[in-house]
Amino acid sequence: MHKRESKTTSPFKQPKAVWAVAFACVISFMGIGLVDPILPALADSLHATPSQVSLLFSSYLIVTAVAMLVVGWFSSRFGAKRTLVIGLSVIVVFSALAGATGSINGIVGFRAGWGLGNALFIATSLAVIVASASGGFGGAIILYETALGLGIAVGPLLGGELGAISWRGPFFGVAVLMAIALIATIALVPDLPRPKKITSPLAPLKALRHRGLLTMGIMALLYNWGFFTMLGYAPYPMELDAHELGLVFTGWGLLVALFSVYFAPRLQARYGTAAVLYANLFCLGVVMAVIAAGVSTPTVVIVAVIVSGAFIGINNTLTTQAVMLVSPVERPVASSAYGFLRFIGGGLAPYAAGKLADAMDLSVPFYLAALTFILAIPVLASGHRLLRQAEANLDEGEPVQPSLTPVGAVAPSGEPRVVVAVGDHDRAPAIVDAAARLARDTSSPLEVVHVRQTAVVDDQAADAEDLAQARAAVKDHLDRLAGQGAAATGQVLNSVGDHAAAGRALARHAADVGARVVAVGNSPRGPLTQFADGSFTTALTHACACTVVLVGTGTDSAPRPLNAASLAQLRGAGT
The missing domain is CATH 3.40.50.620 (HUPs)
Incomplete structure (x- = not known):
């Protein structure tokens, strides 16, 4: 049943079911930066090259991308709670297996399974929190944003602390924390009504026939190429141990969270979605070029990576918002189609970066990442009219927002x-x-x-x-x-x-x-x-x-x- 907000609501006055899912969200969002502090340690301990280690990102993100095409169908067919429980269970199993294996190929394979579980989880977690919240819709969103911020910021810190003990620590740590979240979800989250309409598994691919959604998806693919190149390869030229890397990426994560939640909407209100995205993508290109030029100077790389968190936070929020502005299809279908292209870019980038670094120089992947950020600008510009029409409510066909x-x-x-x-x-x-x-x-x-x-x-x-x-x-x-x-x-x-x-x-x-x-x-x-x-x-x-x-x-x-x-x-x- 849809719940109306009470006279005065607080985002933190929520039932136990919401807190159970919010806790799982924190752990899930930790996965973004959890492994960064241990990448050099993995390469040393398992006698692997950076390009081999980068496949941890590729396998995780490519499987997540493909899974995004079917999670909408799965959730509408089996229900939100069951999808959530299955996703959490898969994460627990595969994160534990990744910690237990002794080879880089084993970790890469088990990270792929982790990606499947994460896709099932992230596709339903926000919907479950909103449906279960008694603190009102606004309170539910704030709680979800808080979980996102904590996860992104604390993930590298926890990864660094556990990684300082052993490279296996972060994997086992996620398995234990997600197991706690799984038990809480099973016990506390009630069964939620299934949607009246089952989403077609082909719906996200069909949605990409819409020019505005396809344009934003390609822009997100290019953006994520640059983003995950930085995430997968920046730890190596920093020349830091796991604990120190954790602190660096914690600073980065704090800026991601702050600029995503608080600053992006205010910049958008003042300058407009398209203008902010153009400037933001250009700034990301500059930051990545600085990393490439200063790749032999650890201090330059450290500062540039931390600063990039501000621009990444803005981009994450406004790109998704632009997708919702221009897309004429249902929200879950638009999110799945956009997520597919977005994660494909993120998955291919570390693999390509590894090949380029092995064949030429470590700066080359970062120069390519800078180029992808800049290329995203004309791609976005090709859909500028659609985005401006959406913001001004001038589009034809189905209503767009506002x-x-x-x-x-x-x-x-x-x-x-x-x-x-x-x-x-x-x-x-x-x-x-x-x-x-x-x-x-x-x-x-x-x-x-x-x-x-x-x-x-x-x-x-x-x-x-x-x-x-x-x-x-x-x-x-x-x-x-x-x-x-x-x-x-x-x-x-x-x-x-x-x-x-x-x-x-x-x-x-x-x-x-x-x-x-x-x-x-x-x-x-x-x-x-x-x-x-x-x-x-x-x-x-x-x-x-x-x-x-x-x-x-x-x-x-x-x-x-x-x-x-x-x-x-x-x-x-x-x-």
Whole structure:
């Protein structure tokens, strides 16, 4: 059953089921940087070349890429919890086998099995957290982002500490921690309803026929080529032990997490998705060229790798968000298609880098990585019109984000209206009723806008509710108002990104229809959630050309105007 947010929600007031999956998410995200600190030790202990060791990344990522094509079908066929449990079980088994083997070929093979388990897990973990959360959709997203940040930052640190004892330590450490997460998931996570529609295993490949999705996928392939070249080969010229490498990649991971969650949305709001991605890819190309030129100077490589974390964090968030903007297919299908191309690039890069390094020089793979980042810019530019149209809601065919879906009768044009914006929380009816009184007092038509959001975290996207639920919520408001003798029209506002992005989208709609007033209520979200994903009301007030009012829902439900003088006290408020 879909749960509405309570009056004041905290991302950390969640049931045990959510914490069980969040813990597993931390361990899963650790896998990104866990093995980096032990790459030189693996090469020394197993008498392997760097190109042989790099196959740990290739086998893991290529299997993950292929699995991304079928995980949507698997999850819709067998259910989210069962998919989650199977994924965790596979990770436990293959990470333990990787630690127990004595050959580099054995580790490469077992990492492939690990990749299969990880694909099953990451494809369902966000959906399970959102479905099980009682702290509201926004709280669930913040918790997932926190797990991502902890995993990326702590993974290299734990890998370095365990790797200082033995190269087998990180593999066995993951096996033990994932086994704990598996037991908790089995015991605490309830069975979730299966989707009514089973996803076709061919759906992701068919989705790539859409030009916008294919363009973003190829751009992500080139980006990940450069990214995983750095991740797989940068540890060698640093000339550090496992513990020191762990500290370096912990600094890198902290920047990835911070810029992904906090800075990417704010840069996007100021400059636009495409402009930020162009500049970001260019900066990554420069950083990689610096590594190539300074490959014989460990300090240069160390600093450049840490700095790259900021640009990688921005790119991870905005690339996935751009995929959701331009794609006309369902979110899980778009994520699978994009993930397939993304991980293919990441899987092929370490193998090719190893061959180039063996045949020529260690700087050559990094120069090639710099080139792939730069090549990603014209690829993205070839889809610039599609991305700009998506952001401006000008595309044809199926609606793209942000978009408005009418519910019931269409509002008459030409007459200034009162627009009231509400989310999926239990105070929404009272906010709508207060706005209806404002509309009656000003002799204005009323339009109810239900904000339906899609949150983007790393390469995953999740809807707060499906379109049918959002339409039903609007119809409930309209029916209740009709029973009170108040006529109104309704819309569902679909918005990809944070709460601030939804606020700006609503401001554009208010300008398009010549609204007299936009009414919103106090935020049901906690201050931490508002800080993380932006304030709806603050963004709306800054962008809106008409009057914005804040309506109460208690004994004092009179609308209160928002002007420049009162804006400061409302920073952090939202719908």
